[in-house]
Amino acid sequence: MAATDTPRTRITWDYAPAPESPDHVRLRDSYGLFIGGAFVDPRDGQRVPSINPATEEPVAEVAFGGAQDVAAAVEAARAAQPRWAALPGRERAKYVFRIARLIQERARELAIVESLDGGKPIRESRDVDIPLAAAHFFHYAGWADKLRYGVAGRETAPYGVVGQVVPWNFPLLMAAWKLAPALACGNTSVLKPAETTPLTALLLAEICQEAELPDGVVNIVPGDGTTGAAVVRSDVDKVAFTGSTAVGKDIQAALAGRGVGLTLELGGKSANVIFEDAALDQAVEGIVQGIFFNQGHVCCAGSRLLIQESVADEVTAKLWDRMRLLRVGDPLDKNTDVGAINSAEQLERIEALVEAGVEEGAVRRSVACDLPERGWWFAPTIFTEVAPAHRIAVEEIFGPVVSVLTFRTQAEAIENANNSRYGLAAGIWTDKGSKAFEVARALKAGVIWQNTYNKFDPTAAFGGYKESGFGREGGAAGLRPYLRVS
Ligand code: NDP
Numbered sequence: 340m341a342a343t344d345t346p347r348t349r350i351t352w353d354y355a356p357a358p359e360s361p362d363h364v365r366l367r368d369s370y371g372l373f374i375g376g377a378f379v380d381p382r383d384g385q386r387v388p389s390i391n392p393a394t395e396e397p398v399a400e401v402a403f404g405g406a407q408d409v410a411a412a413v414e415a416a417r418a419a420q421p422r423w424a425a426l427p428g429r430e431r432a433k434y435v436f437r438i439a440r441l442i443q444e445r446a447r448e449l450a451i452v453e454s455l456d457g458g459k460p461i462r463e464s465r466d467v468d469i470p471l472a473a474a475h476f477f478h479y480a481g482w483a484d485k486l487r488y489g490v491a492g493r494e495t496a497p498y499g500v501v502g503q504v505v506p507w508n509f510p511l512l513m514a515a516w517k518l519a520p521a522l523a524c525g526n527t528s529v530l531k532p533a534e535t536t537p538l539t540a541l542l543l544a545e546i547c548q549e550a551e552l553p554d555g556v557v558n559i560v561p562g563d564g565t566t567g568a569a570v571v572r573s574d575v576d577k578v579a580f581t582g583s584t585a586v587g588k589d590i591q592a593a594l595a596g597r598g599v600g601l602t603l604e605l606g607g608k609s610a611n612v613i614f615e616d617a618a619l620d621q622a623v624e625g626i627v628q629g630i631f632f633n634q635g636h637v638c639c640a641g642s643r644l645l646i647q648e649s650v651a652d653e654v655t656a657k658l659w660d661r662m663r664l665l666r667v668g669d670p671l672d673k674n675t676d677v678g679a680i681n682s683a684e685q686l687e688r689i690e691a692l693v694e695a696g697v698e699e700g701a702v703r704r705s706v707a708c709d710l711p712e713r714g715w716w717f718a719p720t721i722f723t724e725v726a727p728a729h730r731i732a733v734e735e736i737f738g739p740v741v742s743v744l745t746f747r748t749q750a751e752a753i754e755n756a757n758n759s760r761y762g763l764a765a766g767i768w769t770d771k772g773s774k775a776f777e778v779a780r781a782l783k784a785g786v787i788w789q790n791t792y793n794k795f796d797p798t799a800a801f802g803g804y805k806e807s808g809f810g811r812e813g814g815a816a817g818l819r820p821y822l823r824v825s
Contacts, residue, residue: 354666357673359461361451366538369400372408372561373544375415376554382407384562389538392458393670393679393714401537404560409529409569412558416500416527417574419555424497424525428484435483435522437550438543439476442469442515445546449511449539454670456538457510458679458715459633461671471795472515475813478797479519482818486524489815495822497525498600499576504567504590505540506582507533507681508636508737514540516801516812517579518557524821526577529558531570535682537561568593576600579820581638584735584761584806602810602820604638604802606735607763609784610756611641611792614749615650617768621790623657626741629766629792631665631677631719635739636685638807639764641792642736645755648745655723655743659704662719667708677739680715689717689738696722696731701742727758735761749774753781762804766792785811 369386371378383405388397404412423431442449446469453464486495501521505513510532521528532540544559560566564586571578571590577600580590587603594601611629613622629641646654670678680686697703701722710716717738725732725742732742746752756765765784767775775789785803788794795801800816802808810820 354674356669358669359451359454359671359673361455361671364448364451366399366452369402370537370541370561371402372404372412373541373547373557373559374408374412375558376548376552378544381405382411384408384566389456389535391455392535392681393711395713398455399538401541401561403534403562404531404566404569406569408560409566409573412529412560413500413502413573413575415555416529416558419553420497420499420527423527423553423556426525428486431523431525432480432483434550434552435476435480435519438546438552439473439480441546441549442473442476442543445542446470446473449542451671452538452542453511454678457507457536458670458681460675460678462673462675463633467795468509468512471797472511475512475515475519475797479523482520482815483523486818486822489818490822490824494825495524496825498821498823499526500574501526501528501577501579501821502570502573502575503528503530503579504570504582505530505532507536508633508638510536511539511543513581514543516581520812520817521579521821522556524818526821527556529560529570529573529575531567532559532561534561534563577821578602579810580604587808600820602802602812603808604810604812605806605808607638607640607761607803607807608643608733608735608759609639609641609761609764609766610643610645610759610782611766612645612752612756612768612778613647613650613654614752614767614769614774615647616770617790618770619650619654619657622768623654623661625766625768625790625792626658627661627665630741631662631739632793634677634680634717636681636737637793639786639793640737641764641766642741643732643756643759644741644743645752646743646745647752648747651743651745655721659721662706662721665706665719667706667716667718668711677719680717680738683715685737686715686717689736689740692731692734692736693720693740696725696729696742699726699729699731701725701729701731727755733759749778753778757781757783760806763807764788
């Protein structure tokens, strides 16, 4: 809420509610597992409601797969794979292209379901998640008949059946990142969406049916961590995982010695570095985009804000002013900037780390806002007086919480930025191009943005170093994990 103070115009401005109506969305009451081209009942799984984190109300019921269900899905994928791989690339491309078009056609419905099921603001699911998911399918449709050009002219063959496990922060987009290159390369897939956000993956299953994708090419088996563990331990030829570093390590250990291909996209504690010569107002917008986008549930979130000491007070003051304008609340309202926290468990994790920050002596400021009574919410929060060893400077919070550290010189900025067990992303804010390139070369991070943050494009490779994982998704580099190259 903004108010003008001159007596003539003492008007209080506010936004009228602008809710996106979910009325036209036709969700089924209950979804089965998508195996062999059809929705089927679970053999040894169960049906579980998927909860709207903004209201704590069920959105729809979903079947969770057990070990036998996973085995059946792998069998269906195995049976479909030779014929799928034998199609000329241009024929596979037509299917992948059709999926992209159908996502576009159902974009509004998908955006609403993404926000209902996951809590993210409709503005983001409508303008980022869904268009980018379609763009990934378009991009890889284009690669399907040009695979050799993506690997320097060498011979290629698909891996076979791939097991893909995705998290809850970008449910449809992560499914697209996984499925689009896998299909273009001639693999078939068993995909497990996250326990809290299975619905858009199930709508994607309907889209695969509409696209007349051959049965068994895509199989979608929702479930919890046990289902994920069963997928990665099943008879697949390659595993692609996005999620926490702890589970990534568990998967790596489980696959050791099995000759199964593996790519891991794990957590991060990415540094967003603000130099004194940056356009500071623009940088503040970038900081907000870096950490409050998707409630901070972003693996590459700019959660470690490194500000040059000479401008630290100014940037922090501007950032706080900007944070106070963030609108927290109904994810379906088009004016909402920060939606609901994805689950009660994630809220607990955020609260525990924030408490640790206060106990360790950092100074916490949280925006005063009216949070809805039901649902899971966390007000945008900034920590100053943070020491590099504080848990809030080291551990991934995965929430709308930014920790500010300062530096004096470029060398110190680089040292601090690299002082992390993660290496997923970084931001550099400066008006000197040469400085940006010099710093970028010295940073150990898979993605580095200059004078912007959290910008994604299907043509650009994404992935990490160190405990942020290995393998790349996106662009030509994203073909490699799905191909055997000789
Ligand atoms: P997880 O790593 O547990 O979840 C990611 C996916 O893996 C989900 O589909 C999950 O299923 C599945 N899974 C869980 N256990 C196993 C297993 N043993 N074997 C195979 N798959 C498994 O992340 P959480 O949801 O528990 O989040 C915890 C923390 O992880 C967050 O606070 C955040 O810091 C980080 N995280 C990072 C992400 C990233 O993009 N890098 C994404 C999500 C979380 P299920 O949903 O049922 O648990």
